[in-house]
Amino acid sequence: MAQIMIEWHAMHDDKACLICKLLDNYVWVFDTKDNPLDASLTHPQFGVVWDMHGGSMAHGHEDMGSCRCNMTWEIDFSDTKKMIAELREQMVEGLRGIK
Numbered sequence: 001m002a003q004i005m006i007e008w009h010a011m012h013d014d015k016a017c018l019i020c021k022l023l024d025n026y027v028w029v030f031d032t033k034d035n036p037l038d039a040s041l042t043h044p045q046f047g048v049v050w051d052m053h054g055g056s057m058a059h060g061h062e063d064m065g066s067c068r069c070n071m072t073w074e075i076d077f078s079d080t081k082k083m084i085a086e087l088r089e090q091m092v093e094g095l096r097g098i099k
């Protein structure tokens with residue numbers, strides 16, 4: 001299991017609208033088992049702001065393309081690493097028992 005974190009980045013200039021500015025640095029966290037690649041991103045205040053097929057919806061469904069925001073993806077495997085470490089511990093314990 002791993003977590004995927006998606007962070008929204010707005011352009012930091014005068015042309016960026018208020019919605020995009022407010023979305024800046026907003027982070028969504030998904031568990032890999034939820035299949036996030038098939039999802040759209042929803043913001044509690046602005047609703048669906050990104051759709052897999054249409055891209056950014058920050059300016060509404062009629063205006064897709066004027067938004068210059070981008071997103072960064074990060075995958076957190078720390079849960080997986082912890083799980084593997086625990087499994088290894090259990091194996092070591094188990095092997096000790098065999099002796």
Ligand SMILES: [Zn+2]
Pocket residue numbers: 016017018019020021058059067
């Ligand atoms: Zn905007």
Ligand SMILES: [Zn+2]
Pocket residue numbers: 010020056058066067068069
């Ligand atoms: Zn934007």
